[in-house]
Amino acid sequence: GENVEQHPSTLSVQEGDSAVIKCTYSDSASNYFPWYKQELGKRPQLIIDIRSNVGEKKDQRIAVTLNKTAKHFSLHITETQPEDSAVYFCAATVNQAGTALIFGKGTTLSVSS
Amino acid sequence: DTGVSQDPRHKITKRGQNVTFRCDPISEHNRLYWYRQTLGQGPEFLTYFQNEAQLEKSRLLSDRFSAERPKGSFSTLEIQRTEQGDSAMYLCASRTLAGANTGELFFGEGSRLTVL
Numbered sequence: 001g002e003n004v005e006q007h008p009s010t011l012s013v014q015e016g017d018s019a020v021i022k023c024t025y026s027d028s029a030s031n032y033f034p035w036y037k038q039e040l041g042k043r044p045q046l047i048i049d050i051r052s053n054v055g056e057k058k059d060q061r062i063a064v065t066l067n068k069t070a071k072h073f074s075l076h077i078t079e080t081q082p083e084d085s086a087v088y089f090c091a092a093t094v095n096q097a098g099t100a101l102i103f104g105k106g107t108t109l110s111v112s113s
Numbered sequence: 114d115t116g117v118s119q120d121p122r123h124k125i126t127k128r129g130q131n132v133t134f135r136c137d138p139i140s141e142h143n144r145l146y147w148y149r150q151t152l153g154q155g156p157e158f159l160t161y162f163q164n165e166a167q168l169e170k171s172r173l174l175s176d177r178f179s180a181e182r183p184k185g186s187f188s189t190l191e192i193q194r195t196e197q198g199d200s201a202m203y204l205c206a207s208r209t210l211a212g213a214n215t216g217e218l219f220f221g222e223g224s225r226l227t228v229l
Contacts, residue, residue, distance in 0.1 A: 006155075032216045043204070043220040044156065051216075089155045093216075100146055100169065101218055103155035 002027040004092050006104025013080050015113045023090035023104050024072040030092040033066060033073045034101065038087045047088075048075070080111045117221035119205050125227045126195055133191045134224040138207030145188050146218065147180055148204040156204055162188060195228045202226075 003026040013019050025033075034049035050057045050064045050073065057064050061080075066073040077084055087108050091101040118137045126132050138145050143164050148156035159178065160170045164185035177195075182188040192199055202225050206218040 034216060034218075036218075043222050044218075045220070046217045049216055091155075100158040100161050101156075102158060103148075106153070106155045 002030055002092055002102040004090060004102050004104040006090050006107060008107060009105065010108045010110070012110045012112065015080060015082060015111055017080055019075075019077045019080055019084070019109055019111075021075045021088055021090070021107045021109075022072060023074070023092075024070075025092040025102075026071070027092070027094070028068075028071065029094050032093050033064070034091050035062075035064060035075050036089045036091065036103075038089065038106075040086075044089060077109075080109075082111050082113050085109055085111045117205055117207055117219050119203075119221035119224050121224055122222060123225045123227075125229065127229050128197060129194055131191065131193045132195060132226060133189055134203050134205075134226075136188045136190070136205030136221060137186070138188070138205070139209075139219055140186075142207035142209045142219070143185070144208045144210060145182055146206045146208075147188070147190050148206065150202045150204055150223070151200075159190075192226070195226075197228045200226055200228045 006023045031052035035047050036044040037047045038044040048059050048062050048064050050066050061078045063076040087106045089106045090104045093101045120135045146161040147159040150156045158171050160180050162182040165182050177193045180190045202223040204223045206220045208218050
């Protein structure tokens with residue numbers, strides 16, 4: 001089955017800096033890679049996702065890159081703001097099959113002003 | 114539709130007791146998932162349903178855990194003979210397989226279980 005590794009587990013940046021979180025996955029059949037943000041005491045919510053037919057996707061200050069050959073994908077947040085502080089989870093699955101998303105262990109991002 | 118709802122939000126029980134959690138997914142979503150999350154960890158997959166059929170169970174899922182989705186709508190997760198290690202947040206999520214954005218999982222607020 002799929003296994004997702006996520007690094008780093010904690011990340012502290014100054015407001016305005018960039019933050020990068022990296023994940024690797026094991027199942028070469030996986031073709032859908034979402035990122036979820038979970039604020040303290042709240043439910044995880046999707047912030048961006050990428051499918052295996054593209055290598056990069058951007059949405060304002062957030063971007064995700066995918067390297068299928070190396071089986072890794074990354075989340076990039078530019079111009080970080082204090083409200084970006086949260087736990088971020090990457091995940092992977094074979095999307096069309098509707099099988100379960102397998103999540104990484106999470107990265108706690110702290111943005112200080 | 115107000116999203117995925119879970120009940121109860123908090124449950125405190127004594128070791129050895131049985132507990133049951135309920136999840137009401139978004140109405141048009143045919144896929145329903147149960148995850149468990151402990152502090153500092155990502156959601157850990159437990160099981161999922163397509164309509165009323167339970168399609169997959171995690172190898173990590175003890176036989177004390179059972180889930181149902183009898184009419185393809187709401188689902189229940191029962192834990193029998195609870196142990197302290199069962200203390201966690203139990204998250205339910207749903208998704209649709211139709212449409213352009215079929216991948217997104219919509220999570221409920223979770224049911225927090227504390228086993229004393």
